Amino acid sequence: MKIVIVPSGFKECLDAEEVAAAMERGVKRFDPSIDAVVIPMIDGGEGFVRTIINIKGGSIIHKEVTGPVGQKISSYFGLYKENGQRIAVIEMAAVAGLKLVPRNERNPLKTTTYGVGELIIAALDFEVDHILIGCGDSGTSDGGAGMAEALGVQFLNKEQQKVHIKGGEDLLAVDSLTTANIDGRLKNVSIDVACNWKNILCGEKGVARVFGPQKGANSEQVEALSSALEHYAGVIQEGTGLDVRSLPGSGASGGLGAGLLAFTNAVLHPRFDIIMDFINIEKEISTADMVFTAEGSLDFQTPNGKIPSEVARIAKTSHIPVIAITGTIGEGADLNYQTGIDAYSSIIQKPVSLEMAMENAPKWIEESTYSALRKVAIGWRMTNKGVLKKVPV
Incomplete structure (x- = not known):
């Protein structure tokens, strides 16, 4: 199984490379044999x-x-x-x-x-x-x-x-x-x-x-x-x-x-x-079984050219499912389903201070990625047993 990890950074918290490393740990925790291709992305901001x-x-x-x-x-x-x-x-x-x-x-x-x-x-x-x-x-x-x-x-x-x-x-x-x-x-x-x-x-x-x-x-x-x-x-x-x-x-x-x-x-x-002139992600995504992306806040602004929506757009040309991991879920986050993101989840599972969230972000990103793959595995088993119909992506 090949999973391509293409995140942006979490503003004021982690750069794209740090987010990508945490997501890769989550993938390998689920299954060390997975071929995880890590491509940290930049959007003109930090990094x-x-x-x-x-x-x-x-x-x-x-x-x-x-x-x-x-x-x-x-x-x-x-x-x-x-x-x-x-x-x-x-x-x-x-x-x-x-x-x-x-x-x-x-x-x-x-x-x-x-x-x-x-x-x-x-x-x-x-x-x-x-x-x-x-x-x-x-x-x-x-x-x-x-x-x-x-x-x-x-x-x-x-x-x-x-x-x-x-x-x-x-x-x-x-x-x-x-x-x-x-x-x-x-x-x-x-x-x-x-x-x-x-x-x-x-x-x-x-x-x-x-x-x-x-x-x-x-x-x-x-x-x-x-x-x-x-x-x-x-x-x-x-x-x-x-x-x-x-x-x-x-x-x-x-x-x-x-x-x-x-x-x-x-x-x-x-x-x-411009960034695509430096980082070619299309080939890796086209041969993936699944794509993970991420950003600090997923909301109504994300479809306006931010990395998760652009990654999803590329993935959808090859019918590859996309999961987004985010720090916070903001107003209008559901609009991202229209860009090709199939599912998203926040790393924050309970009320916490901003300081605590930033301190624990690497661990929580890893856990959220691991948890998302466990949910995918449940759906896969239920689909194969005929309990669920295959969800189109």
Whole structure:
């Protein structure tokens, strides 16, 4: 029997490799003879740089930069060579991710992407030809203005004084912008961005309303942030001629996608499409008897290009059953049945604190995987005895 394990990470808890290892232990606990193929997946968030650098045999470059709440932090980017080009890999989660924002300071009106711009400058110092940026697991919603400021874009108020972008709330003070002092080396570098293609910057489905609460914003702050991003989009349009309000991916990582589009001429891509250029899972899935996937929270957002739904989509082309293991089951989780996930279950079986859940996550993921296989075995035996009809997948 062949089982392919293709999980994403559990945000702020375990990376994809750690989740995959726990699931593999559950499979081997059920039956050591099972051929378990482990393929940890990345979605542009935590683990993006290290996974790609491991595949490409590159190196990690450490750099002190500005963190999401303005403090100096130690971050990094990846560097490798391919086909005569020097390529840098940047992970916004490693410099402005939610994990880097203390829980008592989580307010997207006051977090910045300035450090992302500093990492881009650091990569340019290595004379790179190409930059790949992963957008995911962000703790910011400044529309990428902080990043742009680090690159040399100047934001001005009505008195033509510079506005320093410390968070989304500062966007309301911006009246105009100038790109006259932006780093000229950006013109000679191509930038590709792996992001959630369905996230947009403004409107009822804009990033403030959809993701603001996850980053600590209350209802009043969500509305303030939404107004700030709408105002910011107007300033961008007046200054560059580009309307970023509803462009695909413009809302990625709190609007970092919009900033990259407006100020670096980056090309945004559905994150799974870019990742598949590095990790080929289709062949392994097509020859599997069963697929296990996982993510930290399974809900109505999962079908919008997140790893479990994309894995299920691929599996269904070969009629392979898919089981998802998740940390929490959120609103609209049943929508995932339509994407090809046949069953899902939470690792949390009783009320516990967040701290306890995170501490026990590896053990509980293993136990949930083991338990799921025992249930499959019961169904298989009952089907063969004629007690159950075979369930279509």
